[in-house]
Amino acid sequence: MNAVVYDRPRHFEVTEVPTPEPGPGEVRLRSSITGVCGTDLHIHEGGFFAAYPLTPGHEIVGVVDRLGPEVEDLQPGQRVAADNTVLCGRCDFCRRDQPLFCRNFYSLGVNGPGAFAEYVVVRAEKCFPVEDLPLDVAVMVEPTACAMHGMDVLNLRPGSDVLLFGAGPTGLVMAQLLVHGGAARMTVAAPTAFKLDLARSYGVDETVQVDRSDPPAAAARLKGMTEYGFDVVIDATGSAAVVEQCVSLTKDGGTVLVYGMSGEQDRVRFSPYEIFRRELTVKGSFAQTHCFDRSIAALRSGRVRTDGILTHRFGLTEFGSALEALRSDRSCLKPAIVPDGG
Numbered sequence: 001m002n003a004v005v006y007d008r009p010r011h012f013e014v015t016e017v018p019t020p021e022p023g024p025g026e027v028r029l030r031s032s033i034t035g036v037c038g039t040d041l042h043i044h045e046g047g048f049f050a051a052y053p054l055t056p057g058h059e060i061v062g063v064v065d066r067l068g069p070e071v072e073d074l075q076p077g078q079r080v081a082a083d084n085t086v087l088c089g090r091c092d093f094c095r096r097d098q099p100l101f102c103r104n105f106y107s108l109g110v111n112g113p114g115a116f117a118e119y120v121v122v123r124a125e126k127c128f129p130v131e132d133l134p135l136d137v138a139v140m141v142e143p144t145a146c147a148m149h150g151m152d153v154l155n156l157r158p159g160s161d162v163l164l165f166g167a168g169p170t171g172l173v174m175a176q177l178l179v180h181g182g183a184a185r186m187t188v189a190a191p192t193a194f195k196l197d198l199a200r201s202y203g204v205d206e207t208v209q210v211d212r213s214d215p216p217a218a219a220a221r222l223k224g225m226t227e228y229g230f231d232v233v234i235d236a237t238g239s240a241a242v243v244e245q246c247v248s249l250t251k252d253g254g255t256v257l258v259y260g261m262s263g264e265q266d267r268v269r270f271s272p273y274e275i276f277r278r279e280l281t282v283k284g285s286f287a288q289t290h291c292f293d294r295s296i297a298a299l300r301s302g303r304v305r306t307d308g309i310l311t312h313r314f315g316l317t318e319f320g321s322a323l324e325a326l327r328s329d330r331s332c333l334k335p336a337i338v339p340d341g342g
């Protein structure tokens with residue numbers, strides 16, 4: 001089969017590799033569509049916890065192609081979204097019901113073979129049938145599951161005044177979960193007008209277009225929207241400069257949620273006195289486990305909308321163009337790889 005294969009950071013080719021065989025409890029999927037996201041840009045650079053050689057692609061939607069031994073609940077031909085996380089079940093954190101911190105966390109497309117390939121092998125119990133969802137919705141199951149976990153971590157107090165930086169795919173999904181999850185006012189701040197238009201069409205109350213080159217001006221405008229600050233401020237950009245702003249925009253007793261993935265070497269400056277005196281809470285949310293069923297439920301009912309998010313589709317051999325579009329094409333909100341060309 002053909003697959004994207006990195007032998008080290010920044011060096012990949014689309015090449016012929018052996019088609020994987022499913023082992024006990026596993027199934028092989030023929031990839032239908034695989035989302036490309038900011039995580040893939042970090043992995044391209046060798047970040048996150050990528051392990052090489054690597055076939056990335058963690059937002060997996062495919063058709064069941066072959067069942068491994070002992071698989072009973074799936075049929076060949078079924079279209080599924082596959083949760084890419086594989087947990088050991090026996091480390092201290094798994095045994096404490098904190099599986100996201102699994103010491104042996106195995107994540108297809110990050111440190112195990114993912115779906116920027118014609119075929120991918122996944123755990124059978126991680127497959128969720130999505131035959132009723134269009135492909136451009138199904139490809140949002142994994143990002144929506146991550147936003148769902150972010151909501152679990154945040155534990156939003158109903159009636160909160162919420163500010164979210166970033167109008168990328170996961171920011172747009174999370175903003176909707178916040179709207180429906182009890183925010184009294186939902187504000188999204190981001191630089192790109194068409195993304196803010198989408199946010200408004202999804203029910204966000206306020207949008208603020210911020211000029212990346214002038215962070216103080218943006219902060220001043222946002223400060224002017226409240227008397228004492230926002231109850232909750234969320235970074236969904238992964239920019240350290242934005243995270244730094246989040247602290248000062250948060251109301252006394254409020255919460256900052258670090259949701260975007262920054263670089264591992266990034267640092268922010270804040271005053272510990274401010275955290276202490278204003279009793280601020282800083283939370284982090286990374287990835288997800290066990291959120292796929294709720295993600296699919298929200299997408300299926302239309303409570304979370306994704307129309308307009310998938311802007312670009314590429315074939316497998318165009319993987320480099322997909323990364324480039326995500327990195328520098330301002331008209332690109334989310335690209336996806338369609339291995340068989342659609």
Ligand SMILES: [Zn+2]
Binds near residue numbers: 058
């Ligand atoms: Zn992703």
Ligand SMILES: [Zn+2]
Binds near residue numbers: 090092
């Ligand atoms: Zn574990």
